[in-house]
Amino acid sequence: MSEPKLINLTIEGRAVSVPEGTTILEAAKTAGVLIPHYCYHPGLPIAGVCRMCLVDVEKMPKLAPSCATTVGEGQVVHVYSEKALEARKGVLELLLINHPLDCPICDQAGECELQDYTFQEGRADSRYREPKRFTAAEDFGGDVLYVQNRCILCTRCVRFMDDVAEDTALCVQERGDRAGIGRSPNHGLTHAWASNVVDLCPVGALISKDFLNKARSWDLDRTASICPNCSQGCNITLETRDAVVVRMKPRSNTAVNQYYACDEGRLNYHWINRADRLETPVVAGRAVEWDVAIAAAAAALKGKKARVVASASLSNEALYLLKQVIGATGGSGAFRVMQGAEAPLAGVHDLALRADRAANATGAELLGFSRTDNPLAGIGSGDVLVLAGEECVGLDTTAFAAAAAVIVLGTAAPAQLPSNAILLPVANFAEEEGTFTNLRGRVQRFMQAKAAPGFARPTWSVLADLLAALGSKGNLASAESVFASLAGSEAPFGGMSYDTLALKGQIVTGAGVTA
């Protein structure tokens, strides 16, 4: 393909060059100007209906909708001319005439584009003296509640369902100011990716039932993370309030999940906050100090083979250090992957809720762990069973008694552990930093969103101490240095570092896939 032709234009006095066919709205972004808009979204077909993005283009008789107007050579665009400001002020006033102004009880408050632009460009008062239209809120099914009173009919939700989910569940019904978003007959909003309409809604019209009245958006801390619920590796933001995760939202990564996250993924976060956690190291039924527990674990491993049963949702860092433990003792590593129904998002290439309901099966395989349905099989008296993040639900646990010892690195203790088991409390993925490798081999970072409870520590950190106790040397003082060591010795990860991964990730060498 030939290089696209570049078009030169001036936006708010700034010269920009953008490829031919770019819209004025997108071109303005490159000039550092965000033109106010509602109906436009980069992931959706252009509707041009909210009329909020009107700008003044010299030599054009009328104001142009910047989302639907492509750039022209030599164009001079004024975003903040009096004419453009007046038009947008008019749109804002009209959007608010039937709006209930119930920001104090609206979940969207604080992250609402109607609030933002009204504050930025709107009138201080309204000239509207007539009664406001009122419509009752409606349960759309799934996790979605529709509050028509707040709806500005930008139709992002309708276009998402039509063109991205390809399930015509929503439509605009009625005309004039009676219009609202409706569900198509016999259609609930039950599509596996339907909750994205809540994120896409620029106002508080489509809201999450799960998040309803749970927190004010300005009280939330936001952390870049990766969804741990399947092997797709959707980029997410973990939102916490007082160290409690209250919401998981998609974070844009055009190489992985565009702007989206599935319902199952985003709603499966409550376990992160579970209260019945393992908080203290335990040896033979007694709570002990960390150094005592590490020493006990190292002693148990002496002369025995470590049979590691790992969770496929452990970080690459943890799995790498487990591999070192296996290497130091001549043992082996295995993992299993829970399965679920696959649910693709039709309108996006290679995006689905994957059957593998684990974040890092690819990483585990690349690091030499073997995938099996029964990772506990064949454990004998010469083996020390190391359960790393695997709670053994649904597995035959007679192996516990067969092993010489059982060491648990977990957030909770599996049932039917022998009384002499060594329990090492660790952080879950939201409480530590690390990387996952998704099914297409993309290595992506996640950050720490909250503190671990009690004395629990990141898995990589516990393993670093254990390795030291087993006599190995190396700088394993941080997740980053563990990853550096991993990148230095594991060929698929060669050349990677936390800096090069940044927020979009990198694909492992020899992955053989282009995602």
Next chain:
Amino acid sequence: MGFPHKSHPRETPVLSKYFGDPEARSLEGWKARGGYKALQQALATDPVAVQNVIKESGLRGRGGAGFPTGLKWSFMKQGDGKPHYLCCNADESEPGTFKDREIMRWTPHGLIEGCAIGAYAIGAETAYIYIRGEFTEPIERMELALAEARAAGIIGANAMGSGKKIDIWVHRGAGAYICGEETALMNSIEGKRGNPRIKPPFPAVAGLFGMPTTINNVETLAAVPHILNNGAEWYKAMSLSSPKSNGSKLFSVCGNVAKPGNYEVVMGFSFKEFLYDLCGGPLPGRKFKAIIPGGSSVPVITIEEAEQVKMDYEGFLEFGTMLGSGGVIIFDDAQSMPKQLARLARFYAHESCAQCTQCREGTAWMTKILERIVAGHGTFEDLDTIFELSDSMTGKTICVLSDSCGAPVCSGITKFRHEFEALITGKRSSTVAVTA
């Protein structure tokens, strides 16, 4: 002719010549009246030659915008390998307009002939006649005539033995005013919600099913066979306003007038004589007060202004209004203008497709203010608000429905401000509340 009245001697019946003549409806009757000669002749010539005759005649769109028809046809790129479409806009939903209805009722074959010629001229094999659902009789007439024409081989795979394929289908609307807007009409034919589309792309580039499309009004297409039969010069010569506005035009007259109905006069006819002579003047004991001359979307003019108007595209423009669709709505001195305009605004509020913010919210807001004024609870600030509101509703939306609500209302307030002020100050209150 002023159907159901007898034709007035000063009318120029071209399109309306056979209104009221049931025999003109059948294929046989139409052929006996010279029908399908123009199509036969057109099919034997080059499509571009047909376009050129229409260009030369100066025929302009009769749906309201008045765009030159021949020029519109020439935008269709011949031989681009894509299927082309012709849409005949028979939605005729503009309040006060009912001329296309009569064309379809009395001369369905005339319209079919016009459609077939139009389709041939733009390189289309398929034409759709989009008729509003409420037109039960015209739909039936068109379906019957199409069946006859199809059976006779006039349209179909080998139209009139020319080897050209021309299919014509009736598509029935479902009752939305906005489906008369050409891009909404195309969406409606495609089975989608009748919402206007953003332009560009223009229909001639990407229209119906994404293919090059031309949309013409019924009256425009019905005039085409006559022009081909009699020549462009004939069409120009009949007009009093040549070269800008040529030919004859049907006017639908309604409201407070002695003889409402359809009248066909040549372009440039005196509006005063039209109103008092052809239409019989006001009802006994009444006086004309105001006129909306081109369907409800155009600005109101006073009778004093109307009496000076020459009936052509430029003549109406001179007095700040438009020829539009030719739907003449007459108000006499017994009418309350605020009440009439409130009713008009309510229509637009009801019919807004709800896409653009200004239209969806603005038309409803304007209606509420007007109805409050009519109910005797208005303020002087309300009048200012209406003008400002109209300003933010004009020229900022996808289609012109929003503009069309503000135009008659604002011109009405400007010209009949005293009536609004009387309601506001309580000197005269309207006793009848405006209801849907």
